Amino acid sequence: MRRATQVTEANHSSQEQSNSDTTSVDDAPLEAYQSSLPGFLGTIDTGISRVESLMLAAGVLLMAANTMSNVVGRFVFQSSIFFSEELNRILIILITFAGISYAARHGRHIRMSAIFDALPPKLRKPLMILISLVTAVFMFGLAWYATQYILTQAGRGRVLPALQIPVWMPLVWVPIGFFMTGLQYLLTAIKNLIEKDIYLSTNVLEGYEDNEQEI
Amino acid sequence: MAVTIFSIMIVLLLLGFPMMIPLIVGAFVGFFMLFDGMAQMETMIQQMMAGIRPASLIAVPMFIFAADIMTRGQSAGRLIDMVMAFVGHLKGGLAVSTAAACTMFGAVSGSTQATVVAIGSPLRPRMLKAGYKDSFILALIVNSSDIAFLIPPSIGMIIYGVVSNTSIAELFIAGIGPGLLILVLFSIYSVIYAIRNNVPTEEKTTWPERLRAVRQALWPMGFPAIIIGGIYGGIFSPTEAAAACVLYALLLETVVFRSLDFTGVYETAKSTGLITAVVFILVGAGAAFSWVISFAQIPQAILGSIGIDEMGAIGVLFVISIAFFIGCMFVDPIVVILVLVPIFAPVVKSVGLDPVLVGTVITLQVAIGSATPPFGCDIFTAIAVFKRPYIDVVRGTPPFILMLLSVSVALIFFPQIALFLRDLAFAK
Numbered sequence: 001m002r003r004a005t006q007v008t009e010a011n012h013s014s015q016e017q018s019n020s021d022t023t024s025v026d027d028a029p030l031e032a033y034q035s036s037l038p039g040f041l042g043t044i045d046t047g048i049s050r051v052e053s054l055m056l057a058a059g060v061l062l063m064a065a066n067t068m069s070n071v072v073g074r075f076v077f078q079s080s081i082f083f084s085e086e087l088n089r090i091l092i093i094l095i096t097f098a099g100i101s102y103a104a105r106h107g108r109h110i111r112m113s114a115i116f117d118a119l120p121p122k123l124r125k126p127l128m129i130l131i132s133l134v135t136a137v138f139m140f141g142l143a144w145y146a147t148q149y150i151l152t153q154a155g156r157g158r159v160l161p162a163l164q165i166p167v168w169m170p171l172v173w174v175p176i177g178f179f180m181t182g183l184q185y186l187l188t189a190i191k192n193l194i195e196k197d198i199y200l201s202t203n204v205l206e207g208y209e210d211n212e213q214e215i
Numbered sequence: 216m217a218v219t220i221f222s223i224m225i226v227l228l229l230l231g232f233p234m235m236i237p238l239i240v241g242a243f244v245g246f247f248m249l250f251d252g253m254a255q256m257e258t259m260i261q262q263m264m265a266g267i268r269p270a271s272l273i274a275v276p277m278f279i280f281a282a283d284i285m286t287r288g289q290s291a292g293r294l295i296d297m298v299m300a301f302v303g304h305l306k307g308g309l310a311v312s313t314a315a316a317c318t319m320f321g322a323v324s325g326s327t328q329a330t331v332v333a334i335g336s337p338l339r340p341r342m343l344k345a346g347y348k349d350s351f352i353l354a355l356i357v358n359s360s361d362i363a364f365l366i367p368p369s370i371g372m373i374i375y376g377v378v379s380n381t382s383i384a385e386l387f388i389a390g391i392g393p394g395l396l397i398l399v400l401f402s403i404y405s406v407i408y409a410i411r412n413n414v415p416t417e418e419k420t421t422w423p424e425r426l427r428a429v430r431q432a433l434w435p436m437g438f439p440a441i442i443i444g445g446i447y448g449g450i451f452s453p454t455e456a457a458a459a460c461v462l463y464a465l466l467l468e469t470v471v472f473r474s475l476d477f478t479g480v481y482e483t484a485k486s487t488g489l490i491t492a493v494v495f496i497l498v499g500a501g502a503a504f505s506w507v508i509s510f511a512q513i514p515q516a517i518l519g520s521i522g523i524d525e526m527g528a529i530g531v532l533f534v535i536s537i538a539f540f541i542g543c544m545f546v547d548p549i550v551v552i553l554v555l556v557p558i559f560a561p562v563v564k565s566v567g568l569d570p571v572l573v574g575t576v577i578t579l580q581v582a583i584g585s586a587t588p589p590f591g592c593d594i595f596t597a598i599a600v601f602k603r604p605y606i607d608v609v610r611g612t613p614p615f616i617l618m619l620l621s622v623s624v625a626l627i628f629f630p631q632i633a634l635f636l637r638d639l640a641f642a643k
Contacts (some may be wrong), residue, residue, distance in 0.1 A: 057481050058487030060280060064484075066457035067277060069405050071451075088273050092495065095276070096267060099492020100235075109233035109493055110547055114590045138239055145256040152257060171264070210216030 033105065036203045038190070040064035048180065049105060056099040063091045083162040090170040097177025104184035107200035125198050128206075132189035139182030217513045220244050234550050238500035245507030259503045265496050266502020269377045272452065276350045276491040277457030281438075281464040282324035288468035290435035291333035296318050297432035304419035305401075307409030308344050313338045313352075314359040314401040318394060321363025322439040325370050327585060328596045330360040336600060346414045349603070354611030357597050358619065359401055361582035364548075365394035367442050368457065371548050371578050374498065378505070378556045379563075381570040383453040384446045389575045389633040390441070390642045393626055400618045416615060434467055447640050456585045494549060501553030514558040528566050532627045535559055535573065536580050543584020547592055551581060575633040576626055583619045588612065 020140035033053070070084040081087075103109050116124060153168040158166060187202045198204040223244060224237040240568045246259050285291070298319065305311065316334045322332060335356035342352045364371055367387035378384035408414075420428075420622045441459050445451035450515070451459060468475040508514065518524075524533060538559075542551035556577070563573050585593045597608045626632050 053485055056492070060276060060484040060488045060491070061481075062459065063273065063276060064280060064461045067273060067454065068462045070460050071455045071462075074455075085270050088270065089268060092267055092273065092276070092491075093264075095488050096492045096495040096499070099489050100496045103489055104233075106489075108489060109235065110497075111231050111233045112228055112546060112590060113231045114595075115229050122584050129228060131230065133234060135236050138236060138243070141243075141256075142239070142260065146260050147258045149260040174260070174264070204403040 007181050034203070038186070049102070051100045052102040052105075052180075055094055057104060058093040059091050059098065063095070066091070067072055086160050086162050094173050097173040099182060100177055101180035104181045104188075105201055105203075107204035107206075121198065124206075125192060128190065128198055128200075129189050129192045132185045136182045136185035136189065139178045139185060143175045143178035143182060146171075150175065171199055216245070216248050216511060217508075217516060219248070220508070220513075221438075226584050230545065234547060235496050235500050238497060238504050238550070238553070240502040242500060242507050243521060244506065244622075245511065249507060249511055249638060253431065259507075262506040263499035265506075266499040269624055271373065271383055271452075272377055272439035272498065273366075274368070274373050274383070274454040274457040275370055276487060277454065277461050278325045278370065278373075279490055280487040281457065281460035282329050283487050284461070284464040284468050284475065284480070285323055285435070285438075286329050286333045287479065287483060288464075288595075289472050290323060290438075290467070291320055291430045294323070294435050295334065295337060295503065297428045300420045300425040300428035303405070306416055307406040307414065309338075309342050309414075310347065310351075310355055310405035310409060310416055311402045311486045311544055313342065313355055314362070314405065317356070317359035318362045318366055319399045319439075321360075321366035321394070322442065323435060324363060327360045327582065330363040331356060331596050332600055335360065335597070339601060345417065345492060346412075348412070348611070350486060350607060350611035351408060353597055353601065353603060353608045354615050355401070355405070357593050357608065358612070358615035359398075360406060360593060361586050361619075362394050362397050362401075364582035364585075365390040365397070365575075365578055367391065367446070368453070368460075369578060370494075371581050372574060373453065374549055374552050375556060375574045375577060377498075378501075378553060379560060379570055379574065381574055385571045385641060386574045386578075387446055387453060389441070389571050389637040390578060391636055392632045393575060393579055393622060396625075397619065397622055398631060400487075401615070404614060404618060418601040437467075463613050464613065476609060480504075497549055497553060501550070505557035508519045509557055509560075514561050515629055516557065518562050523562050524565070528568050531559075531562055531566050531568060532573070532576055535563075536576055536623055538626065539577050539580035540584050542585070543581050543591065544587050545590050548581040548585055551584070552577065569630070569634065571637060572630045572633060576623065579619075579623050579626060583616065583623065585632050586612065586619075587616055 004031050011068045014187060033046060033049040035042040035049065037045045066084055066087050074080050100109075116127065119127065128201050136138070150168045150171050153171065154166065154169075157164060188199055191199045200205045220241050224241040227237040227240060228234070242259055242262075243256075246255050247253070249255075295312070295316045298315045299309075300401070302308045302311050302315065313334065314336065317330050321327075322335070339352050339356065343349060363369075367390055369390060370386065372390060373383055374384040375381065376386050409416075438460060441451070441463060442456050445459065446453060464602045465480065469480065518534075520586050523534060526534065535555075537575050538555055539551060542555060559573075563570060585591045588594065594605070594608050597603070598605060601608070
């Protein structure tokens, strides 16, 4: 089985995780992230991670509050909130694109790792570097085309019908999210190049427990 | 073109790339080949955004949030105690209770992995103590948890409903019949197993104890009431039912049971957000991918080459079942639904199959596939949760897979298993 270990300066606790989970709730709580980057860059990275986690939690709570008030409004006051659907649409973009970067940071994107895990470490390491680099390239590419897409939308000057804000505004998270995700995978590739161990993400070490039969 | 795209995707998948990458690269190659280069990449982004746009998808994070809150609280334990109080003393009662508790928790959560954790973790030690073999226990837990996929709410059904433009409310109601049928089969097998292996029975509980257990479980029983009652009665849309569940779960765990404080709720929201993002990037990438393959008429080409037009409705259902069953043996159910549903959409329409029936058949196959070796994703959840080697988890699986497959064959020949309740609820 797979064991991923959070290696941070602040703590050395470990967390169990399965890489094929979509909706698992068995993972250890997402601990406070400490960047493994040196110096000033590390401070920025830790800061970005805090912002991402705040956006995730606030996004979900706001979405829940919005959807619940809409239901309550309809039953108690016989009227729906007129911007409810648009607000949820904005929030789901926020959650998705703040989350893909946060998931990359914590090595939590689902993957079919059965074959990967069965390979010897000598092969796993270059493969991990390849996976991280190719993923980074596609994320940067999507960030670029998402920017173009936003510019096109901005050029049309349309606004959301209920909220009256420009259509492009809620989309700014799309290129930012793709770019930050690409950056995480690029850093993972670099980390794997300079360190001896195999890293699932910049601070999640991939490893196996010795006392258990490998699959 | 189809061959190029699918072979690239399969290679990326097997190498262990994050699952969004095969989908994104598949879509990218499609756009590249179809429009001679990078000219239409903005359309790809546009299609990704369109994929996560449908309002009914909001039900996914809401149900995950509600389930996440419940799993951290006391609801699972209370449900188990209630089931145990009634069937625990029968021959094989502990095993039957496990299957029944999984089904009931499925009516609360909608995720198979959450069910493995919430029901499997507390019940496995009790079954071991009672004398059941571990291979039987693990197989029972993994396969019973799959009932959760069929019992509403079901994340898989929401995604299918959005991708195929089918009523999610009708899908939810249609899943109940097959889910209960599986529970009955598993219970019968459990009793036979207990008799053959002479597993001792538990002590019988008295009626006052039973009443107390029911009272304890009344609160969590509100979830099926909200979801099934609300949708059945036409009060809620699935998204509204999901929001009502979140509200109910929050009230229950923070005010009534007091097992979560604000920090707990905040942490739960964060973990829900993370899971949501991981699922939604797949939904977005899947939408771009299915747009491009539909535009290139690839589904018609693939299915035409196997002569699907001459197969008739039952033949088509068999092909769909096999494709989803095999797909889910290797890949996460959501990815399989995102890739395969658009491929089968044209033929489902042309042979005039009921999309709700197709959705139920697909959800059942997806559930079976996730518990089937070699790579069913629930097997790996069980490995992670119970810390048992792979071989122990899959050893007892074959009888369960046989029962599940017989249910899927039955469902194809007797669609009323699924459609009876739907027709009753929606007066078709």
